[in-house]
Amino acid sequence: MKKIIFSAFLCMSIVSLSAAQAQEAVSEEKISKNKSFISKKVVKQVKLIVDQDKNRLVDIFKDIHRNPELGFMEVRTAKIITDELTSLGFKVQTGIGKTGIVAILKNGDGPVVMYRADMDALATQETTGLPYTNNKKVINRDGVKVPAAHLCGHDAHVTWLLGMAKVMTTLKDSWSGTLVLVGQPAEELIEGATAMIDDGFYSTYKTPKPDYLIAMHTAPYATGIMVGGNGVLEAGTEQLDVTFHGRSSHGSMPQLSKDAGLMAAYAVVQYQAIVSRVLDPRDTGVVTVGAINAGVENNTIPGEAVLKLNFRFFSEEVRTKLFNGVKAISNGIARTYGMPEDKMPTIERKGYSGPLINTPTLTDRVTANIINAGLIEPKSMIRDFRPITGSEDAHMLVHDLDDDVKISYLLVGVAPPALYEKARKEGKELPFWNHEPNFQVDLDAIPLGTKIASMTLLDILIK
Numbered sequence: 001m002k003k004i005i006f007s008a009f010l011c012m013s014i015v016s017l018s019a020a021q022a023q024e025a026v027s028e029e030k031i032s033k034n035k036s037f038i039s040k041k042v043v044k045q046v047k048l049i050v051d052q053d054k055n056r057l058v059d060i061f062k063d064i065h066r067n068p069e070l071g072f073m074e075v076r077t078a079k080i081i082t083d084e085l086t087s088l089g090f091k092v093q094t095g096i097g098k099t100g101i102v103a104i105l106k107n108g109d110g111p112v113v114m115y116r117a118d119m120d121a122l123a124t125q126e127t128t129g130l131p132y133t134n135n136k137k138v139i140n141r142d143g144v145k146v147p148a149a150h151l152c153g154h155d156a157h158v159t160w161l162l163g164m165a166k167v168m169t170t171l172k173d174s175w176s177g178t179l180v181l182v183g184q185p186a187e188e189l190i191e192g193a194t195a196m197i198d199d200g201f202y203s204t205y206k207t208p209k210p211d212y213l214i215a216m217h218t219a220p221y222a223t224g225i226m227v228g229g230n231g232v233l234e235a236g237t238e239q240l241d242v243t244f245h246g247r248s249s250h251g252s253m254p255q256l257s258k259d260a261g262l263m264a265a266y267a268v269v270q271y272q273a274i275v276s277r278v279l280d281p282r283d284t285g286v287v288t289v290g291a292i293n294a295g296v297e298n299n300t301i302p303g304e305a306v307l308k309l310n311f312r313f314f315s316e317e318v319r320t321k322l323f324n325g326v327k328a329i330s331n332g333i334a335r336t337y338g339m340p341e342d343k344m345p346t347i348e349r350k351g352y353s354g355p356l357i358n359t360p361t362l363t364d365r366v367t368a369n370i371i372n373a374g375l376i377e378p379k380s381m382i383r384d385f386r387p388i389t390g391s392e393d394a395h396m397l398v399h400d401l402d403d404d405v406k407i408s409y410l411l412v413g414v415a416p417p418a419l420y421e422k423a424r425k426e427g428k429e430l431p432f433w434n435h436e437p438n439f440q441v442d443l444d445a446i447p448l449g450t451k452i453a454s455m456t457l458l459d460i461l462i463k
Helices: 028-032 040-066 075-087 154-170 192-198 260-277 316-336 360-372 417-425 445-461
Strands: 091-096 100-107 112-118 137-139 145-147 177-184 212-222 231-234 236-245 285-294 304-313 346-353 356-358 406-415
Touching: 040 075, 040 154, 040 445, 075 091, 075 100, 075 154, 075 177, 100 154, 100 192, 112 154, 112 445, 154 177, 154 212, 154 445, 177 192, 177 445, 192 346, 212 417, 212 445, 236 260, 236 316, 260 285, 260 304, 260 316, 285 316, 304 316, 316 346, 356 406, 360 406, 360 445, 406 417, 406 445
Parallel strands: 112 177, 112 212, 212 406
Antiparallel strands: 091 100, 100 177, 137 145, 231 356, 236 304, 236 346, 285 304
16 A cells, blocks of 8 residues: 555644654745745736635635535535536536545646545534524434534635636646546545545546645634644544444333443443553554434433444554454443343444645645745744644545655634634633634635645646
């Protein structure tokens, strides 16, 4: 399997691997020596195109924000992307991995550059009070009515992609190569990229294999701050469901039951001993139980209970220890409460993504160009970024390709500067984190992100 080279950010606690793996900031002297700067003429053209398109892009962002869709249900969002890119001259194919999109624009000889934007929202109620907040509930894939909101910035990601596509088609005479734009479903489930691959992304849909993969993610820093770090930046992750099987009975006769809810409750606590007593303290591992589903009635002991788990890890060895630990604990609890061997807990392994590593030379170059273009001040470009246990799956789009793909995933600050400064004065690190109900995107970050995306692609494709 080829080496995956990547960088990313979501909303988990910052963790350190070792002093030797700490990332070093790129000095202003090194930046000033970069010889691949995009011409001032092209920079000026990019800024003018985006500034003139700002109001339309903000309207698109608000519309997507007001109409969030959960993973594998992004039908409306996919149509917005499809209609826009078709009108710009891209060859668009839809329904990949259920709701995924690939749009291709061939523009002469040159590298193949893939740019991904994820489309899905979260099943969480927003509390920002913004006038374009969504207050409608949706049906999730388990058939349950839940709130939905874009609290991780995927609405901004889609808008950046659409704005960048317009820049690239307008400036076709300035670059040469093949541009592959991907609207990816179900990133929050860590399933969407793999679903697209499994559906024949490269074979059936004939997507050109990329030389580069570019993606961007919102970060809860102030607008004008950006992260472009090198090395290991994000943990691998896996989603799995553990189902305990028992025997239901009336609540007044517990002796007749095999209480699946009680088994699950013990398991939730005991899983944490895997991290504290099985893993080497020098290794990072996280076991999260994100949902506990058991029973309906007050006076009925449940005969089945489902725990929805999430792992975080920086090595496959740790991932294996976490899984084996969960399996052993679950089976041990079931046996303790008298379940036969054919009724041991069942484990469904779902979304998976490996740890993410960034391509230093590519990220050095594109961040230098972004600074040189005046989009981000040198002091606001964070290059020294410690690994976090947040995760992504965009790199799974190129995970099994034979050749290395150079990848840069840039993190763009989107917090309103006033909120950011207020939080700092109050002693807080940030005003909010991704996935929190009060997460929001500063509208000024919409044109800025579009310019950064455009400049990054032009950096690679410019003639």
